[in-house]
Amino acid sequence: MKTGHIFDIKEFSVNDGPGIRTTVFLRGCPLRCVWCHNPEGLEPGRGVLIRQRGCLQCGRCRIPCNHSDCQGLERCLHACPMGLVEELGRVWDAESLAKRLLRDADLFESSGGGVTLSGGEPLLQHEFVFELLGLLPVHKAVETCGYTSADVFLKMMEMVDLVMLDIKLADPGAHRRYTGVDNTPILENLRRLKASGKPHLIRVPLIPDITDTPENLSAIAALVGDSPVELLPYNRMAGAKYPSVGKQFTHLISKQENNPIDTAMFQNATLRRDAHS
Amino acid sequence: MNQSLYNFILQKKHHSFRAEVTTDFAAAFAAAGTPYAERITARFEMLMAAQEPHILEGEQIVFLRTTGKTPDVLTEEEWSTYRAEHGYVHELGYTSNLCGDYARLVATGLDTVREQVNEYGKREIDAIFDLCERYRHTALQQGRDDIATVLARVPHQGATTFREALQFFRILHFSLWLEGCYHNTVGRFDQYMYPYLAGDLAAGRLTEQEAQELLEDFFLSFNKDSDLYPGVQQGDNGQSMVLGGCDAAGKDCFNALSAMCLRASKSLLMIDPKINLRVSKNTPIEVYRLGSELTKAGLGFPQYSNDDVVIPALEAYGYSHEDACDYVVAACWEFIIPKYGYEIVNIGALNFPSVVDQTVREKLHTCADFDAFMGEIDAAVKATATEMTALKSAAPFLPSPLMDMLITDRRYRNFGFHGTGIASAADALAAIGTHVFEKKDIAPARLIAGLDDDFASDPELLRLLRYESPKMGCDHDLPDLLATRLLDDFADGLAGHKNAYGGIYRAGTGTAMYYLWHAAEVGATADGRRRGEPFGTNFSPNLFAKIDGPTSVIRSFTKQHVARACNGGPLTLEFAASMFQAPDSIDKLAELVRFFVMKGGHQMQLNAVNADKMKAAQQHPEQYAQLVVRIWGWSAYFVELDKEYQDHVIARQEYTV
Known part of the structure; x- marks a missing residue:
């Protein structure tokens, strides 16, 4: 039985595919997009999230403890009287997680919904993901950055009903600068996805002056062709969770408002009205 | 919608027509040892006589309260005695939280009813007739022959058209409030009013568009005097309207008027009337979608109740099958029986x-x-x-x-x-x-x-x-x-x-x-x-x-x-208002509500909340006069609430799902 690290399970997630869905957030991501609004999902394995609001600065969470589930963490999970310390990347085995998710199988069935795996980057834990997907006899979707091997990507496509692939920057240099990795494997997987005939959706996060420029968007438009595209406006709250995980939000985003977006440069794009979640 | 009338009411301009009531009814009645029924009747006569007919520009459904808050009929001392005599007096002591047989009165007319009631009833009906007659004269003077024509028939005789029926209801409801009754519910409005609408549409007397406008004009009437109605907070006034639901044969009764009411409520974005939707396993998903549109509008209703659970439960309590199938909700969510329930729920x-x-x-x-x-x-x-x-x-x-x-x-x-x-x-x-x-x-x-x-x-x-x-x-x-x-x-x-x-x-x-x-x-x-x-x-x-x-x-x-x-x-679910930005959020919410019904839940109410807006409204109330929130069983304008209620709503949404 494979185990995975999960940092959230969200019921009734309305932006992650058709029908009523539960989205599972898997911890760990190979990219370091400067605009990432889920910083608690970046590191692999386990960790802690410490919400700041209401903190009494009592220091109880720093006192060493003997709880088995606190081993290896820098804080005690069972000390905060305000409930502000939360475990990230809790360990689930595939069977227990499948059972938890299938609690809503009746609702998935009646609403045409299902389960979406998101992250972090779910395919970073691909062995666990494949075992989990095999245990879910419901509609399955994956939200991925596409930064994975051809083998993993092809196998994932076989196992799911819908692929949501993020394409951020077309220019390799800019991609390295703002996400920390080369985009070649991502664009190759985009080609595989388009060739597969698998239902899919390309998502483009619109980051002011970084990804939302006409140059980048038209280059992406050329790459995605007739694939359906969803453009996700910049979420001004993107930096909100950084202090809770001891990270600092980027200074590279120069402004809070997106540049005017012309969806017409794409063959088949919609602009989401809300900040993406 | 009649925009100028809407704005007039919204800006509370009609409040300037009101005169304060200074008569100390209680003291005079106490001194004379007047019986309670006489007190209620005499005060009603005096208040009705004090009303000044006002017809607002473009208004189709008339009757506007022109007296302020109504003084009590018992003195403090008398209330103490009365309380001691009965062991307990419920809330304000006046008749409340019931649902009368509006349909019968609207159909028969008060001339006939007058023959069937006692002296007090006759006197109250005469007071109503008198005010109606003064409204009719005012209408004629102002060239509003349409209103005069309606008032020439109702409430003396039974209504024959949708407009007459709505006007008749307004007169009855207005009179109930003025008489001292409160938490005056509306009941299964779409059921008892539908024949009038259907008749007009079939005969070509009204187009659907005209009927919708008339309905919205009528909906506005629930908001004209509501600041004068007693309640724990502004908005707690019990003007609950129930739509849909099945009949005694189990047939789903959601009709064209039910849908029109949901549309009217969404178009007005006002807290009254408060919409309740009766649903069951047979309710089509489209009805849930219409309801979800209203939830998205941020009004805190419709509130749903599940016939599959509620009707058998009421029967088990001893209500007849036919009466149980006719259930409505009281001011908030309590299930009551129209026409026959004289209950304190x-x-x-x-x-x-x-x-x-x-x-x-x-x-x-x-x-x-x-x-x-x-x-x-x-x-x-x-x-x-x-x-x-x-x-x-x-x-x-x-x-x-x-x-x-x-x-x-x-x-x-x-x-x-x-x-x-x-x-x-x-x-x-x-x-x-x-x-x-x-x-x-x-x-x-x-x-x-x-x-x-x-x-x-x-x-x-x-x-x-x-x-x-x-x-x-x-x-x-x-x-x-x-x-x-x-x-x-x-x-x-x-x-x-x-x-x-x-x-x-x-x-x-x-x-x-x-x-x-x-x-x-x-x-x-x-x-x-x-x-x-x-x-x-x-x-x-x-x-x-x-x-x-x-x-x-x-x-x-x-x-x-x-x-x-x-x-x-009800079970209450809170949703961040931003959730509704998703293009198919309405469909998904509709499925979720249906899921609740299929699981055997009895009552549910959903809110779309925006914490930032509420916090801003606490700072700048003047900019958020129309921000609506749900309190416990009713919707209210946020800025009109006491701070402890405001804070609870804000605290509640921290746990939005």
């Missing part, structure tokens, strides 16, 4: 967390295991419920000649109780079961000491109770089934007891304002709730419970035997 409330707290203090140290402790809880809840039946058994209403016309057969005289803090109590029991008896990491003495000092010296205890115990709302059987047991105990404790009118007592899952009042009566509780923190409203999770999402909440709150505790009281 909010006579009091059982404070579940308080009963648990007392039992913890008195019995916990004596119990060898959790079963023994739960035996004590069963006994305590039942005993408390039974005691409650004795306290208010003879609660009376002051006479109401108008309600006597609307309810001629007082077939049902039952009383209903709310149940406050079910989730808090169930969570407390789950925490005790888990930590005191199963893990044994909390000793009874430590628990009580912690409750006494509000966990000040034992933060670890708070942590265990509050964050490391299973909570209702997470589809966890331990707390969920403890809630089942508490509600069963509540119902058992009331069963077999009769009030002074021969009616039974119904247990409910609502809280009304008790979520604040009852919370103030207990200190810290064993669910890890700190002293001073409120309970959730109605049938909802603890405010601080970390819940997984709405489907878990729905599963948790559909396990109880709600049919046994069916006085009413």
Whole structure:
């Protein structure tokens, strides 16, 4: 039985595919997009999230403890009287997680919904993901950055009903600068996805002056062709969770408002009205 | 919509027509020793005579209150005596929270009704006729022959058109409020008004567009005088309208007028009338979609009730099948029977967390295991419920000649109780079961000491109770089934007891304002709730419970035997308003509500909330005059609420799902 690290399970997630869905957030991501609004999902394995609001600065969470589930963490999970310390990347085995998710199988069935795996980057834990997907006899979707091997990507496509692939920057240099990795494997997987005939959706996060420029968007438009595209406006709250995980939000985003977006440069794009979640 | 009329009402310009009523009715009546029915009638006559006809520009449905707040008919001293005589007086003492037979009066006309009623009734009808006649003259003077024509027929004779029927209803409703009745509900409006609409449409007297405009004009009338209606807070006025639902043969009755009402409400974005939607397993998804559109608009309604659960529950309470199928909701969510129910469905409330707290203090140290402790809880809840039946058994209403016309057969005289803090109590029991008896990491003495000092010296205890115990709302059987047991105990404790009118007592899952009042009566509780923190409203999770999402909440709150505790009281789900930006959010929400109904939930109410907006409205109320929020069983304009209610709504949404 494979185990995975999960940092959230969200019921009734309305932006992650058709029908009523539960989205599972898997911890760990190979990219370091400067605009990432889920910083608690970046590191692999386990960790802690410490919400700041209401903190009494009592220091109880720093006192060493003997709880088995606190081993290896820098804080005690069972000390905060305000409930502000939360475990990230809790360990689930595939069977227990499948059972938890299938609690809503009746609702998935009646609403045409299902389960979406998101992250972090779910395919970073691909062995666990494949075992989990095999245990879910419901509609399955994956939200991925596409930064994975051809083998993993092809196998994932076989196992799911819908692929949501993020394409951020077309220019390799800019991609390295703002996400920390080369985009070649991502664009190759985009080609595989388009060739597969698998239902899919390309998502483009619109980051002011970084990804939302006409140059980048038209280059992406050329790459995605007739694939359906969803453009996700910049979420001004993107930096909100950084202090809770001891990270600092980027200074590279120069402004809070997106540049005017012309969806017409794409063959088949919609602009989401809300900040993406 | 008639925009200029809408703006006129919105800007409260019609308030300038009002004159203060300075007559000290109570003192004069007390001095003369006037009987109560005479007082109600005489005051009504005087107030009706004091009304000045005002026809607003473009208005089709007339009648506007031009007197201010109405002085009482009893002096303080008399109320004390009256209270002592009856043991208890419910709320303000006037007739309230009922649903009369509007349909019969609208169909027959008051000329006929006048022949059937006593002297008081005749005098009140004559007062109504007099004001109608003055309105008719004003209409003629102002060249509004359309209004004069309507008033030449109604309310003397029965209505023959949709407009006449709406005008007739407005006159009756206006008169009820002025007579002193309050929480005057509207009932199954789409059922009793539909024949008039259908007749007009079939005969070509109205187009659908004209009918919609007329309906919206009529809806506005609920908002003209509502600031003068009594309630705990502005908005708590009970103008509940019920749409859809099945008939006695089981046929779904959602019709064209039901849909028009949902559209009218969405177009006006006003808090009255408050829309309730009756649904069942046969309700088409399209109806849920229309309802979800209204939820998205941020009005805090429709509130849904499930016929599949409520009708059999009411029959089990002793209501006939036909009457049960005709159920409506009272001011908030209490199920009542139009025409025949002369009931008090909010006579009091059982404070579940308080009963648990007392039992913890008195019995916990004596119990060898959790079963023994739960035996004590069963006994305590039942005993408390039974005691409650004795306290208010003879609660009376002051006479109401108008309600006597609307309810001629007082077939049902039952009383209903709310149940406050079910989730808090169930969570407390789950925490005790888990930590005191199963893990044994909390000793009874430590628990009580912690409750006494509000966990000040034992933060670890708070942590265990509050964050490391299973909570209702997470589809966890331990707390969920403890809630089942508490509600069963509540119902058992009331069963077999009769009030002074021969009616039974119904247990409910609502809280009304008790979520604040009852919370103030207990200190810290064993669910890890700190002293001073409120309970959730109605049938909802603890405010601080970390819940997984709405489907878990729905599963948790559909396990109880709600049919046994069916006085009413909805599960409330809060959604961030931004959720509705998703293009197919309406479809998804509709599916979620249907899921609740299919799971056997009895009542649900959904909110779209925006915390930032509410916080901004506290800073700059003048910019947010139309921001609507749901309180316990009614929607209100946020800026008109006292701060404690504002703060509770903001606190509640921190746990949006």
